[in-house]
Amino acid sequence: xxxxxxWLTRLEKLHPTEIELGLKRVAEVARALGVEKPxxxxxxxxxxxxxxxxxxxxxxxxxxxxxxxxxxxxxxLLRFNERVRIDGAEVADADLIRAFEAVEAVRGQxxxxxxxxxxxxxxxxxREAGVEYALLEVGLGGRLDAVNLVDADLAVITSVAxxxxxxxxxxxxxxxxxxxxxxxxxxxxxxxxxxxxLSVVSAATGLGGPSYYIGRDFSVARSAxxxxxxxxxxxxxxPPISLPRPSIAAAITALAVLEALPAQGLDExxxxxxxxxxxxxxxxRDRDLLLDVGHNPAAADYLARWLGAxxxxxxxxxxxxxMADKDLPGLFAPLRQRxxxxxxxxxxxxxxxxxxxALLAGLRAAGVPDARVESRCPAVVDGLExxxxxxxxxxxxxxxxxxxTVAEVLQRIREESDGESRS
Numbered sequence: 001x002x003x004x005x006x007w008l009t010r011l012e013k014l015h016p017t018e019i020e021l022g023l024k025r026v027a028e029v030a031r032a033l034g035v036e037k038p039x040x041x042x043x044x045x046x047x048x049x050x051x052x053x054x055x056x057x058x059x060x061x062x063x064x065x066x067x068x069x070x071x072x073x074x075x076x077l078l079r080f081n082e083r084v085r086i087d088g089a090e091v092a093d094a095d096l097i098r099a100f101e102a103v104e105a106v107r108g109q110x111x112x113x114x115x116x117x118x119x120x121x122x123x124x125x126x127r128e129a130g131v132e133y134a135l136l137e138v139g140l141g142g143r144l145d146a147v148n149l150v151d152a153d154l155a156v157i158t159s160v161a162x163x164x165x166x167x168x169x170x171x172x173x174x175x176x177x178x179x180x181x182x183x184x185x186x187x188x189x190x191x192x193x194x195x196x197x198l199s200v201v202s203a204a205t206g207l208g209g210p211s212y213y214i215g216r217d218f219s220v221a222r223s224a225x226x227x228x229x230x231x232x233x234x235x236x237x238x239p240p241i242s243l244p245r246p247s248i249a250a251a252i253t254a255l256a257v258l259e260a261l262p263a264q265g266l267d268e269x270x271x272x273x274x275x276x277x278x279x280x281x282x283x284x285r286d287r288d289l290l291l292d293v294g295h296n297p298a299a300a301d302y303l304a305r306w307l308g309a310x311x312x313x314x315x316x317x318x319x320x321x322x323m324a325d326k327d328l329p330g331l332f333a334p335l336r337q338r339x340x341x342x343x344x345x346x347x348x349x350x351x352x353x354x355x356x357x358a359l360l361a362g363l364r365a366a367g368v369p370d371a372r373v374e375s376r377c378p379a380v381v382d383g384l385e386x387x388x389x390x391x392x393x394x395x396x397x398x399x400x401x402x403x404x405t406v407a408e409v410l411q412r413i414r415e416e417s418d419g420e421s422r423s
Contacts, residue, residue: 002097003093003097004080004081004093004096004097007096007097007100008080011100011114011117011118012114014111014112014113014114014117022144023144023146023148023149025110025111025112025116026112026116026119026120026146026149027149028110029103029106029107029110029112029116029120030120030123030149030150032106032107033102033103033106033120033123033124034127035120035123035124035126035127035150036149036150036151037150037151038070038123038124038126038127038131038134038150039070039126039127039131039132039133039134040132040133041132041133041134041153041154041258041260042133042134042136042150042151042152042153042154043058043133043134043135043136043152043153043154043155043156043254043258044136044138044147044148044150044152044154044155044156044182045135045136045137045138045155045156045157045158046138046141046142046145046155046156046157046158046179046182047138047156047157047158047159047160047179047192047193048158048159048160048161048175048296048298049158049159049161049244049294049296049298049299049302050158050159050192050244050246050247050250051073051137051138051158051247052073052137052275052278053158053243053244053247053248053251053275053278054156054158054192054247054248054250054251054254055071055073055135055137055251056071056073056243056273056275057243057247057248057251057252057270057273058071058133058135058251058254058255059071059085059088059135060088060269060270060272060273061251061252061255061260061261061262061266061269061270062132062133062135062255062260063087063088063269064262064265064266064268064269065260065261065262065263066262067132067133067260068086068087068129068130068131068132068133069086069087069088069131069132069133069134069135070084070085070086070122070125070126070129070131070133070134070135071084071085071086071135071137072084072085072119072122072123072126072134072135072136072137072147073137074115074118074137074139075403077276077277077293077403077406077407077410078407078410078411078414080096080118081093081096082276083118083122084096084118084121084122084125086125086126086129086131087131091125095125096121096125099121099122099124099125099128100117100121102121102124103117103120103121103124113146115139115140115146116146119139119146119147120146123150133260134150136150136152138179138182141175141178141179141181142157142178142179142180142181142182143177143178143179143180143181143182144178144181145182147182148181148182151184151187152182152183152184152187153187153188153258154187154188154189154190154254154257154258155182155183155184155187155188155189155190156189156190156191156192156250156251156254157176157179157180157182157189157190157191157192157193157196157200158192158193158244158246158247158250159192159193159246159298160172160175160176160179160193160196160197160200161175161296161297161298172197173197173198173199174199175197176196176197176198176199176200176203177197177199177200177203179200180199180200180203180204181203183203183204183207183209184207184209185207185208185209186207186208186209187207187209188209188210188211188212188254188257188258189204189207189209189210189211189212190211190212190250190253190254190257191204191211191212191213191214191250192214192246192247192249192250193214193246194214194215194246196213210257212231212253212257214246214249214250217231217253218230218231218249218252218253219231219249220238220245220246220248220249225237226238226239226240227245229248229249229252231252231253231256234252234256234261236252236266236267236270237267238270239267239270239271241270241271241273241274242278242279242280242281242306243273243275243278243279244278244302248270276291276406276410277291277292277293277403277406277407277410278292278293279291279292279303279306280292280406282413284413285388286393287388287391287393287395287397288312288395288396288397289396289397289398289399289409290307290396290397290398290399291399291400291406291409291410292398292399292400292406293400293402293403293405293406294331294400294401295322295323295326295331295400295401295402295403296326296327296330296331297327297330297331297333297334300330300331300332300333300334300335300400301334303334303335303400304334304335304337304338307335307338307398308338312394312395312396313394314391314392314393314394314395314396315340315341315391315395315396316338316339316340316395316396316398317339317340317341317343317387317390317391317395317396317397317398318335318339318341318342318343318398318399318400319343319345319380319383319384319387319397319398319399319400319405319409320332320342320343320344320345320359320399320400320401320405321344321345321346321347321353321354321359321380321401321402321404321405321408322353322354322359322362322401322402322405323350323352323353323354323402323404324352324353324354324355324358325352326354326402328354328358328359328361328362328363328365328366329362329365329366330366331362331366331401332362332363332366332368333366333367336366336367336368339368339372339398340372341372341373341374342363342368342372342373342374343373343374343378343383343386343387344356344359344360344363344373344374344377345359345377345378345379345380345382345383345405346377346378346379346380347379347380347402347404347405347408348379350404353402353404355377356376356377359377360373360375360377380399380405380408380409381408381409381412384397384399384409384412
């Protein structure tokens with residue numbers, strides 16, 4: 001196969017279901033591929049929210065310290081290549097195709113899901129590149145996720161909240177038990193959840209490795225000069241970036257425990273971190289856009305606090321499209337006091353997306369007054385155009401609800417920017 005897109009289309013159809021939790025099949029292929037240990041040091045990151053921010057922070061700090069590093073995260077926004085990075089750069093199409101060919105050559109009759117196949121490809125690329133560190137973001141849960149076929153030298157759990165209930169359970173204790181499945185006996189563990197479920201604490205204690213908890217062993221606190229991170233004698237000023245502070249703190253702690261923090265330039269490395277779709281601010285067509293992939297109540301609560309800490313002189317107008325299987329009232333309620341006008345929108349090509357009636361019902365259940373809600377639900381890009389027409393330069397346009405929602409808007413911005421660059 002000659003194109004990356006051809007491969008990706010095939011992988012989407014390779015397995016009868018999108019998700020099949022369990023490690024037996026993927027572990028067998030991993031052994032045949034020789035990727036059970038893709039790097040001398042492996043850090044696995046699980047959590048309901050904040051995983052991508054934690055991985056991005058560790059990636060930036062390791063690169064700043066001169067280490068070679070492979071980073072694997074999901075999902076992507078615009079290009080699959082975003083998922084696999086080596087030394088801070090997205091892997092090229094040709095290298096991804098080579099990796100897919102390597103997996104295909106050894107899997108035989110074993111059926112793999114899209115995520116399992118691409119996880120194996122990422123591990124193969126990291127081993128081939130000879131990276132010192134592999135940073136692996138768990139896709140779903142932890143214990144039965146494909147990433148967990150690798151024994152991590154250090155595990156991070158960023159947060160435990162209710163999401164993916166059909167797969168992980170409906171309470172934090174059950175979900176925490178799943179996420180704690182990435183921990184290994186005797187290996188260090190870093191937890192950024194300020195109130196970790198007992199199931200997580202019990203699992204960590206039982207495995208006998210050193211554990212580091214936010215609020216007990218490390219912290220981020222506001223001061224007159226801005227946010228400051230502390231871990232023992234280590235103290236770091238956190239620059240005004242939009243990533244969640246607990247995830248940043250967990251990343252710094254993880255590398256401090258492994259003695260892998262850069263000897264100098266740590267502040268500059270932190271200041272340069274950008275992660276698309278996480279409270280991402282864009283000035284476009286004389287408007288301030290805020291793009292956030294948050295799709296569960298915990299993420300919405302963080303977004304609401306961010307909006308409160310970063311006010312604008314005008315209104316905040318929200319464009320939201322979300323998946324039908326999400327807690328829509330829980331997603332909308334934290335933002336009720338932060339958003340002046342709501343425009344629910346649709347993702348017509350996505351069978352999982354919530355329809356107009358579901359979105360409107362979710363807003364009503366969240367206590368959002370009908371007067372603040374536009375009852376007609378356009379497609380995301382059309383809704384964005386309508387907000388641009390009905391807003392002023394002092395207003396903020398908030399786009400949130402899912403990765404798919406943000407991806408639609410980023411794609412629209414890219415297309416217009418490409419057109420301008422060619423004119």
